[in-house]
Amino acid sequence: MSDQDGSAPASPPTPAPAPIRVLLADDQPLVRAALRMVVADLPDLEVVGEAGTGDEAVRLTEQLAPDVVVMDIRMPGLNGIEATERISAGTGAAHVLVLTTFDDDDYVYGALRAGAAGFLVKDMALDDILTAVRVVAAGDALIAPSVTRRLIKEFAGRPASTSPGRPLTAITEREREVLVLVGSGLSNAEIAERLFISVATAKTYLTRLLSKLDARDRVQLVIIAYEAGLVSPCR
Structure with a gap:
């Protein structure tokens, strides 16, 4: 059916895709707060929960079903590698993106073997971290070329x-x-x-x-x- 002026009616707007659901798992409240503040201004990302320990990260992943878990490696109790392995072995669709300080962290290889979809170093720009969250949520893996070379050397x-x-x-x-x-x-x-x-x-x-x-x-x-x-x- 046409409008009175003969033009076709406008198509209804395409609904925006649901935001990517993110769980922040880090024992440093300042790290979580910084990411949460940046994500709050972005329409395509949403922080659905925060965890200060690996055990809490596993429990909240099961409860909240996030798309991406941004996981620190060194946390009290269950560490990030063990938490990543449990999350990856679960029935949910959450992808784990590991945050680490590579120069003094000997556990990156274990995190990747545990099922992490990628990892970042904590001194990366926030925009790069957010881009990595989107990449991982889309089902791809992210591993920075410079870090890959350092991993191989390690x-x-x-x-x-x-x-x-x-x-x-x-x-x-x-x-x-x-x-x-x-x-x-x-x-x-x-x-x-x-x-x-x-x-x-x-x-x-x-x-x-x-x-x-x-x-x-x-x-x-x-x-x-x-x-x-x-x-x-x-x-």
Whole structure:
């Protein structure tokens, strides 16, 4: 049906998507307060709860069903790694984004293995932390290239693991090249530029690697690349 002037009626406005529900888990009230104040002004993010311990983070995740848990590693009682493992093993859809002070934190690798979708260092800009929350909420993983290189350097100084790495016989030579670049911390755009392929093609290779290596996300691919010896501090 048309309006009196002959024009078609305006379509109803598209409803705004529901905000991303965030749980802040940190034993430092000032850290939680800073994030909460910034999030309060953003229409797409909503703080639904705060936890000062790992045990509280697990309990509130079960009660409040957040989309993202921003998790400190060093907390009293149940630490962030243990809390991350419990949350990741639960039936909910919460993604854990770990906050850590990397230079004096020896637990990042354990957090990633426990199921964290990514991690940040606490001296990052608040805007970068908020962007990371959105990325993780969308089901992607986030691991900063500079931190990836530091992780690899840190792991290289540890005793060799007694557990064998995941076999890579199922992947092609091109997929192995992509895995090396993922393990070195390159983004899809950087991988595409390095290999002279499109970003869409780089994403396709990434999807294949996730499937063939039974990896949950990009962070696990970094771990697999390291454990397979495909990346090292000198890369």
